[in-house]
Amino acid sequence: MSKSMKVAIVDDEKDMRQSISQWLALSGFDTETYESAEEALKGMSSDYPGIVVSDIKMPGMDGMQFLKKLKSVDSALPVIMITGHGDVPMAVEAMRIGAFDFLEKPFNPDRMTELAKKATQARRLTLDNRALRRELSDGSAIMNKLIGSSPAMERLKEDILDLGQADGHVLIEGETGTGKTLVAHALHAVGARASKKFVLVACSAFDDDTLSRRLFGPTDEDQGLPAMEEARGGTLVLEDIEAMGAALQARLLTAINEQGSPSETRIVAISNLQDEGKTIETEMRSDLFYRLAALRITVPPLRQRGEDILTLFTRLSEQYADEYGCDAPEVTAQEAAQLLQAPWPGNVRQLINVAERAVLQNRRGTGTIASLLMADSDENEVAMTTEGKPLKEFVEAFERMLIDNTMRRHRGAIVNVMEELCLPRRTLNEKMAKYGLQRSDYL
Known part of the structure; x- marks a missing residue:
């Protein structure tokens, strides 16, 4: 992983930047060095394929100013700050501004490698999510199951991109076989929770007692965590939400309300209701419906x-x-x-x-x-x-x-x-x- 990610090392002291570069290169990183923040900024962009390691005390633009500039270029770019003895309060302020972490001189080289690995992992995840978002907007390879360039499909892709970046609960509606579960996967993949768990529960596959245990516990030893706990911080998809009984709907509403705002776990509800004269709005208790339908997507039928x-x-x-x-x-x-x-x-x-x-x-x-x-x-x-x-x-x-x-x-x-x-x-x-x-x- 580290070999394909760059590490930009910025330090006005030649010996320091060379020693950091040599150590990280031996650890498998692709390093590049700069003697000033001004010089390093010329090579930075919003999709810089790596991380930055910078000294705080530098002539001209110092590390704090450099950090602010980098965050204006890309707020998600990991920056590891190096501080001299006695400058820890400044490093703490750098963390508040958005630095990934800091090291105090003299530092343990192994600690530097450990931080660089964590930072590059975070950077790769950010860049992968951005690439996924771009590819989905282009309808290309990674989301090739969402095939099509018809106006209906273009609107669907735009909805996925927009609502994927939002943080509210989502209701997905559409006829049987239109790909609603695929849309739920796409919503998760292009959003900020992409690195977290994606948990899917088919409500119609269980009676209410079993579904209650599956969602809230207690579960059997071989079943692992209940779904609400397993999906914590990520996305919980509830297929056939209309199959959920009234008592269980009330319990789900309570669980949602207890999460506060923004919600700790995003819930994506999928409705397959097609009975004549019935709608998901009439089949669910209204307060739960309005919580889950804060954002809505309708998947177009093939015809x-x-x-x-x-x-x-x-x-x-x-x-x-x-x-x-x-x-x-x-x-x-x-x-x-x-x-x-x-x-x-x-x-x-x-x-x-x-x-x-x-x-x-x-x-x-x-x-x-x-x-x-x-x-x-x-x-x-x-x-x-x-x-x-x-x-x-x-x-x-x-x-x-x-x-x-x-x-x-x-x-x-x-x-x-x-x-x-x-x-x-x-x-x-x-x-x-x-x-x-x-x-x-x-x-």
Whole structure:
């Protein structure tokens, strides 16, 4: 861990900064030295990949001024201060300002190494969380289960980023199979509690007595801590919150109120309530509902996600094709339209099943996607959603899928893609730009 993280050593005394650098280098750190704070500041940014070790007493900009400057650049940058004998009160003031820790000269080199390891661990966690936040906002690799660029998915990602950084309790709603638990994971991952525990409890899996013990204790010896204790400081996710009885709701409300504000443990409640005439608001006691629904996210159903359906189907069928050692099925224009028009009552979970069965059918050389959609329908024909889509949307979604699939198959080899699709280079470039496809993603 330490080898990939830098340690900037700032001290006007050459012998001191060189001795610190040599010791930390022997301990596996990547060190760089500066003789003044002014010089060191030139190499600092909000994403500096490491930590700072600085003397307090320096000519020009002293360590205290330097610390304040660094905190204005990045408030989460760990700074270890070195102080001479008799300057401990100044070091304590540095801690108040935001220093990670301090060492008094002469210090034990092993203590320096120990502090540097702790500081770099904290720094790595901060940078990883920031990278995760950026990648989620771009919809890229680390959160690739949140696939899609439809307006509905873009709004969902923005909600996750915004509410992830907030600290209130959250209520997640949506139809079965839309990915509400994944959203709960994402909320935790992009927030300040990412380094803390993520604990999930499915309320509908227990009767109220068992659920009470699971949440509040006492638990059996082999079950570990009750969930409220286990998730302390982190995130507790309560799936199927509507399954919780009235007495248990009251106990949960009491536990929440006892935490004070801000809450020690963040609660994310997930509602799967879809009974006609019922809402989560009517099924829960109002005071608990308003505590848990301080922040709300509604996960969109698959039928509202447009061309995301084809993107998801393509990715899923490729994954299953790799798993089963066969080719993924090629989707015709008619099948693409059928996928886009299907009502998807089971949402993404249903699409996963259809993609797997499509790959198995293709391996046997029998069946069509339409037959799979028909099998999932109660009708004798492929069910279509009542949410009408214009012809232009079908054409563009199919065109994007064709280009995406061909680019993947040829690993971004533009000439091969041009030949297969019979498109001139300029037209292909224009269409890729239109659909947000980048060659670098396929190399």
